[in-house]
Amino acid sequence: MKTTASYLRVIGFIILAFFLLELIIDSGDQWAIVKYPIIWAVLGMLFFFAIALEIIVAALQRVLFDGLTGEAQERYLLAEKMREDNRFGWFKRKYKEMLDAKPVAKEQEIVLDHNYDGIRELDNNLPPWWVYMFYATIIFAAVYLVRYHIFDGTNQTEEYEIEIAQAKAEVDEYKKNNKDLIDANTVELLTDAGDIEAGKSIYIANCVACHKDSGGGGIGPNLTDDYWILGGGIKNIFHTISEGGRAGKGMIAWKTDLKPSEMAQVASYVMTLHGTNPVDAKEPEGDIWVDENAPVDNVDVKVIDSTTIKIEMTNDPVIDDIQAEGK
Template sequence: MKQFFPSWVRVPVVFFIIFGLIEYFVDSGEQPAFIKESSVLLFLLLVLIILVATEAIVASMSNILYQSLDEKGKARYDAKKEAPSALAAWVKSTYKKLLKSKPVEEEHEIILDHNYDGIRELDNSLPPWWLYSFYISIIFAVIYMFKYHVFDGDNQYVELEQEYAEAKIAIEEYKKTAKNLVDFNTVEVLTETSDLKAGEAIYIANCVACHKADGGGGIGPNLTDNRWILGGGIKNVFKTVSEGGRDGKGMIAWKQSLKPLEIAQVSSYLLQFQGKTAAEPKAAEGDIIWPENAGE
């Protein structure tokens, strides 16, 4: 491995492999792990120091072992070190072909007449990799020009608008399944048994003291009649439970202690009192008559 990758290549490669593994396994949100977590940064610095120290120790040990050899051993070591492997020889040969340059012993064939204070200029050909890259860039530029400036192809602004539209659709789809994102504008009556049971438990724990168990009303208004002080229907009831009732004498705002889903559940549950007969119903309050379909 040392024949192909010197220490100044090996150390950074190993370091960034370790860094990549840490970044992959450490959940650090949008920021890189080594920025958000100071302990990770210190660990990475420690790893880098260990790698550099290891390379230095190995190099020192190799030098000590080399110096301990006799002349024949040093000769065998030097011969083995100087003999490149087949792969290394192929890489070196391929690299020279890609450069398409003359070897040093043949440079006299391509020396130009220019002479600047003893500095001579060689007439080397451009490296094929550079030349082909240049040709490819020209082809790309022509295609780009025709697509975006002649045929008005979608540019980055159009792509951004498309991504915004796709994101908006994705958000709406997500909201359909994320019940805790419900608000006054998106709430709907919950009809599943599990939601109504949860709403009943919330009602018993928080609302019975003012509205009674059967919704007949006490300190709070009657929930069984068809009149509502702040508006009927799931949206108005959700808003009233969330934001509270009338200033100074109304219900507290439950949004501080209940999640949006819980408010939707208890709102859906108490709407079921509509039309039922309470044991001791309180007199109707409010001027808004709740239509039959207002809870839908």
């Protein structure tokens, strides 16, 4: 028993030392024992120190015990036995109380008259721990009934919707603080003045050589009209900036030079150039691009005869008073 106690003390000491070292050593997001492998050596030294201490204490106890008289040794052993018997006495007593089981020697007191082929039945009491749990379930059911069926508490559907809304808010906040976690499929048009100004700065630093500062086009195509070679809209523009233009004759891929957040900013700025019609604009290239998700601007209904009508819906690419989703 003493050997087991010694093992437990040594293990507890090492665990305590480990957590104390992790607590007092600043290692950032990493475990201190991973960032500083020297801690393994420190724990090893503490381990041997704890073992040595246990050996020394055991040796001293043995020397002192051998120095006692025979009668004193008997009293010491009797006291140790009583101490072992009383160890965790409160827990042992509570354990027996929660079981409330009759000792085998007293089972004759609760034997019933039933006898089935020599099998007798005992009239044991229900264990108190089971009875208390049963009472607890009754109390819980009453509280639940009042909370959710009388006072109209939040039901599971509402809890789910609340958690979904909270999760969405957390995701939005995470994306807000990690703007580079975007690609051509998830990018969205930026409308904040700071983002547009940042996109303009990137455009002036990297794009004016081919597209001019007005966006009218030079070596590269005109960015202000309705014609696009690789498609317009924020997602197509972002993809073109990231992956580059047509192989062999398009612009280079900028994904190695610009962060995703910077490409989103410059793509959003390019869209603000749509419809500006600079005087030195280059001739259109590519095809007219119309956003399929854009609202219809005009609906023209014509009556051909009494049984036939013709409906024409147009989506004007350039609108003066609306910032369209452009290039």
